[in-house]
Amino acid sequence: MIEIDGSYGEGGGQVLRTSLSLAAITGEPIRIAGIRAGRKKPGLAPQHLTAVRAAARICNAHLRGDALGSMQLEFIPSSPVQAGIYTFDVSKAQPGGSAGAIALILQTILLPLALAPGNSRVTLKGGTHVNFSPTVTYIEQVYLRILQRMGVEAKVKLGAWGWYPQGGGEIELQVSGGCQLGGINLWERGDLHQVRGVAVVTELPSHIPQRMANRAENLLREAHLKVAVKASREKGVAPGAGIFLTAEYQNSLAGFGGFGRLQLSAETVAEIACQQLLEFHHTGAPVDEHLADQLLLPAALASQESHYRVAQVSSHLTTNAGVIQQFGLAQIAIDEAENSVSVMHL
Ligand SMILES: Nc1ncnc2c1ncn2[C@@H]1O[C@H](COP(=O)(O)OP(=O)(O)OP(=O)(O)O)[C@@H](O)[C@H]1O
Numbered sequence: 623m624i625e626i627d628g629s630y631g632e633g634g635g636q637v638l639r640t641s642l643s644l645a646a647i648t649g650e651p652i653r654i655a656g657i658r659a660g661r662k663k664p665g666l667a668p669q670h671l672t673a674v675r676a677a678a679r680i681c682n683a684h685l686r687g688d689a690l691g692s693m694q695l696e697f698i699p700s701s702p703v704q705a706g707i708y709t710f711d712v713s714k715a716q717p718g719g720s721a722g723a724i725a726l727i728l729q730t731i732l733l734p735l736a737l738a739p740g741n742s743r744v745t746l747k748g749g750t751h752v753n754f755s756p757t758v759t760y761i762e763q764v765y766l767r768i769l770q771r772m773g774v775e776a777k778v779k780l781g782a783w784g785w786y787p788q789g790g791g792e793i794e795l796q797v798s799g800g801c802q803l804g805g806i807n808l809w810e811r812g813d814l815h816q817v818r819g820v821a822v823v824t825e826l827p828s829h830i831p832q833r834m835a836n837r838a839e840n841l842l843r844e845a846h847l848k849v850a851v852k853a854s855r856e857k858g859v860a861p862g863a864g865i866f867l868t869a870e871y872q873n874s875l876a877g878f879g880g881f882g883r884l885q886l887s888a889e890t891v892a893e894i895a896c897q898q899l900l901e902f903h904h905t906g907a908p909v910d911e912h913l914a915d916q917l918l919l920p921a922a923l924a925s926q927e928s929h930y931r932v933a934q935v936s937s938h939l940t941t942n943a944g945v946i947q948q949f950g951l952a953q954i955a956i957d958e959a960e961n962s963v964s965v966m967h968l
Pocket residue numbers: 632633634635636637658661669670726753754755756757760877879911912913915916938
């Protein structure tokens with residue numbers, strides 16, 4: 623039984639999710655104490671509980687402590703990961719529903735399913751575009767495209783958009799099993815080919831996405847970047863708005879977003895997303911702050927070494943490295959002076 627300290631480093635949901643993925647893949651039982659102890663409302667929130675149940679379902683794990691608010695969990699896999707057809711719904715984890723981010727549940731089960739024999743189809747319901755988590759657009763345009771280079775064959779289809787607080791979004795994830803994970807080298811990003819974006823609303827008038835798209839295109843052109851942002855109205859259960867930009871470099875990809883809310887003009891939402899993109903662009907790094915921590919798990923499971931340079935070393939990155947190293951699969955070196963990450967097999 624591997625003992626995990628949920629309060630380690632960031633003390634957030636990622637300590638839990640990374641541990642779940644690795645327990646499912648290795649078949650090692652785990653016990654986690656102090657789950658999300660670093661957060662204002664600690665313990666399992668709907669998104670985390672759904673991730674626990676999803677990970678348990680695919681490897682028939684026995685669970686103890688799988689309840690909302692629980693700060694302790696035992697997760698004991700009883701079979702290798704089974705490919706198959708699954709549905710996981712974050713809104714079912716809490717009376718009254720939840721907009722918990724389904725991208726985080728996707729990231730918990732993706733590698734276990736990709737490494738298992740057989741193909742899987744997973745329907746995920748909840749929040750698709752939620753602040754402080756990867757959006758489904760980020761998963762499609764950045765995360766899965768980079769993972770494809772490491773050998774992961776997976777795609778998502780976005781059925782309905784789900785924003786905070788109502789959720790109600792839906793995606794279908796298809797994963798090809800039997801993947802052989804290779805390492806990745808993202809040391810130099812090369813030239814920027816273009817910035818591609820979507821400006822989207824649900825249940826709101828079409829002038830809003832158009833204004834977000836126009837403002838983003840104007841701002842990025844002023845900065846001499848090649849850009850194309852598509853404005854669209856999409857399907858969703860509640861009003862919502864956002865703009866999601868992908869910077870496509872010769873050797874890398876990075877993603878940024880802005881979310882609409884009352885009292886915030888469409889133009890300001892676009893400016894928020896563009897400012898993040900321009901700040902990143904000026905660092906010269908190939909890997910954005912968020913991909914930096916999300917790449918560690920596939921890199922640790924790959925058969926070759928990985929090396930990448932990041933815009934910023936975050937506490938999510940150092941925390942995830944600490945958790946992964948507890949499973950004894952890889953050695954991770956993070957150089958905070960150089961902003962670089964190397965992942966080597968043990
Ligand atoms: N704008 C963003 N784009 C892409 N990924 C993001 C973005 N913001 C956050 N993330 C990713 O979301 C994850 C958040 O992990 P974190 O440990 O904070 O857990 P959590 O479950 O979201 O919640 P909590 O912080 O409440 O515990 C990290 O992998 C981080 O890189």
